[in-house]
Amino acid sequence: MIPLVSGCNIGHKPRPPPMLADLTGVLDDCFCDVESIDVFNNFKLYPRIKKLTEKDYFRYYRVNLKRPCPFWPDDGHCSIRDCHVEPCPEVRGQPHSLLFFSQQANTLPDVTDCEQAKELGAINSTLSNQTKEAFADWARHDDAQDHFCELDDETSPDAEYVDLLLNPERFTGYKGSSAWRVWNSIYEENCFKPRSVYRPLNPLAPSRGEVFTSDSRVSPGLCLEKRVFYRLISGLHSSINIHLCAEYLLDERWGRSVWGPNVQEFRQRFDTAETKGEGTRRLKNLYFLYLIELRALYKVSPYFERAFINLYTGNSPEDSATKELLLQVFNEIKSFPMHFDEKSMFAGHKIEAKTLKEEFRLHFKNISRIMDCVGCSKCRLWGKLQTQGLGTALKILFSEKEIQNLPERSPSQGFQLTRQEIVALINGFGRLSTSIQQLHNFRLLLKENR
Template sequence: MWKTTLQGFCVLLLALILGNFVLGWFQHDDAKKPQTQHSESPNRASDNQDQSCFCQLTGVLDDCFCDVESIDVFNNFQIFPLLQKLAEKDYFRYYRVNLKRPCPFWPDDGHCAIKDCHVEPCPESKIPVGIKSGNYNKYSQAANVVSECEQAEDLGAINSTLSNQSKEAFADWARHDDAQDHFCELDDETSPDAEYVDLLLNQERFTGYKGPSAWRVWNSIYEENCFKPRSVYRPLNPLALSRGESLPTSLCVCPGDDDGEGFYNWLEGLCLEKRVFYRLISGLHSSINIHLCAQYLLDEGWGRSIWGPNVQEFRRRFDTAETKGEGTRRLKNLYFLYLLELRALSKVAPYFERASVYLYTGNQQEDSATKDLLLRFFDQIKAFPMHFDEKSMFAGRKLEAATLKEEFRLHFKNISRIMDCVGCSKCRLWGKLQTQGLGTALKILFSEKEIRNLPEHSPSKGFQLTRHEIVALLNGFSRLSTSIHQLHNFRLLLKDNPR
């Protein structure tokens, strides 16, 4: 009797163990199988819904041969850390800008009175003396006849001691710069209204600037300055009002508030150059949106403000459902713009590799370290295997190509002038800087022959970049790099914060 009971108990125990093993095996096998829409659990459906901003942000981008995943890895692990270090260097952190230029297109709406719109200029006494002097070639043999900057206290004394050879070089440099085909309306750095701004102390973030005045800026950019076919009578601007809708309430409402694919039908019929132009503007717009979502005013009171990522705002601007399917296009245009500026940086590397080019602030040890870091940055860029191919642009018949290129340049130059219509000083600062950075990138791409033929020992001959352009180029690209880095952060936040 006892023996029989023991045998029965062993059989039962063995059956339970085998049953659990088989059940576990099937569960493991099911976990490996792709889930169908009908078998999806509520939690899994919620996860997919929260990731809908990114579900189609994958694979090869249009008009180029690079995939999103390769850019993410390259940017977030190789480029972004270097750009953060470069942006902290004195040469790149101080930007001279005129925020008081009047709007050339419509009567001034007045400046934003919100305290976070204010830009705090940097006192002249805080600016490195080498930056104020404008002597970018200070460490060359010709400019080192006397050590002006270390002994002088003002710009007049510096100029009075320059050697004749240096004066001639600078004059030649200025003449060459005046003859350049600029893609942006440049600020007059000698204007009494031009001031130095410490970019690290005036970060780009959501200031609260919104309403019709802010909307009109982007509306003008899209509607008046893009290559709109005459057959297209609907508004080119994705921000334009649909029937029955009210005005958008933010400067950075994303493009795409329309009827999905229909909005882009006209774009498919344009030549490469005109598609590129539109995608650059859209990419810049999307990048600015991400900055504002990532640095949003979450709370304020008792003399302090709390800034951080706003997931709901990010959803509103990029979620597939919220944007009628256009969120992914916006993000892809950001990647497209990133690739184009990356290509420009790779093209201009030989210019900075010349021994005669210095990033001059007056501190020789620091300046040498800054250039070494910049050259490391260029080495990383040149190693990237999938650059934007600009050779197909403006490659038609010579006269037609030249006409289209000039039209392209004038369109973009006009956009840079619209930035003087932004009522928020901080938005204007970063809008001007990023537009100038993109304009400098375009100037580089269309100057390949001049860069290739640069003379090594003649810093004032051939292709040139002013310090203003260099600072805008690096900081503008840094903003794009930050946007892509922030996309990774928003992926994690969306996963951890279901609706």
């Protein structure tokens, strides 16, 4: 709350500015404003991208959820029943998986919370026999293509297809020091941090959130490339938080779960007062990430516009409709006038630029591996997918020359995307598009609650 201002009439309190009032204007490191993105996304792109992610080609994601954490023992606090982890201990840590820190999240949960997390975090692995047979056909089709990138989870015997529509990203109740440690490791060990960033406090402490500044005016020690990388991770973190606040378990009666937006949870993670002024910056980083991935989709459109590129599922009419919808999405993206200018990145000396790119790649690879340390299967699923989606977007932006030289009638040996990368790219951007649309809904709810 804003304190009373001297000189005001006695008995009259000035109304605090509405939450999200500062989420406006031009973003740092680019020349696009929040309002233009809102209109473009919510009214033009979001409806198309939502429809696209519901197509069979994009709704099934192959992922290995059994890979052990490579950095620390998997304690699996309040994890789910399908993960084969240790039972929940008597004393657990705090806050929600992939959520910013809050006072409410810093209260010790009881056993009921833990049991609820097991249920809500479980992966729905239901697949029809017909669908399973189709997957084998998809794999044979993909094997006929040229691969020129690391396949990661795709070749693991533990990898399996997951229906993303049956496993939506939402609140699971996953809490604990393990959840805190994941994001702490990403920010502390893997990010190019501005000088003002300090190590996030223990989740038991009352202070919440990581304090950081990404504006070039207050972070002179970071070049553009490193500011960009840090803001991408912060934007991803913000987007995930919005999803969990928007799809929160509000009630559970008569065996039915009621999901919907939780305004209080949203306030705790993004309100200026609750976050020591960092909430708006976190949300602006979400918009910045949106622009980066939007630019990657713009750049990669020639790859998909070639006639021989087929989004194969074995159902020819459906495959044609899916590609047509994808091309419509690309055409909509091309109409957006304020794309991020990636030419300013890695524009220095050739050797220095090459070093920075490699540094980017290695940092991001570590962050991808940290996602194997998320103890909740549903959180891990969406964390891995969105991380791979961002990694694919960066791969595209780093491959501009190769994309420009793509042959029209045959696969390229210079630039290729696997099915896994394509599914992650579109769904990852779909999550960002959904976040911005959900922000619009929260604006309306906050206005009603004033």
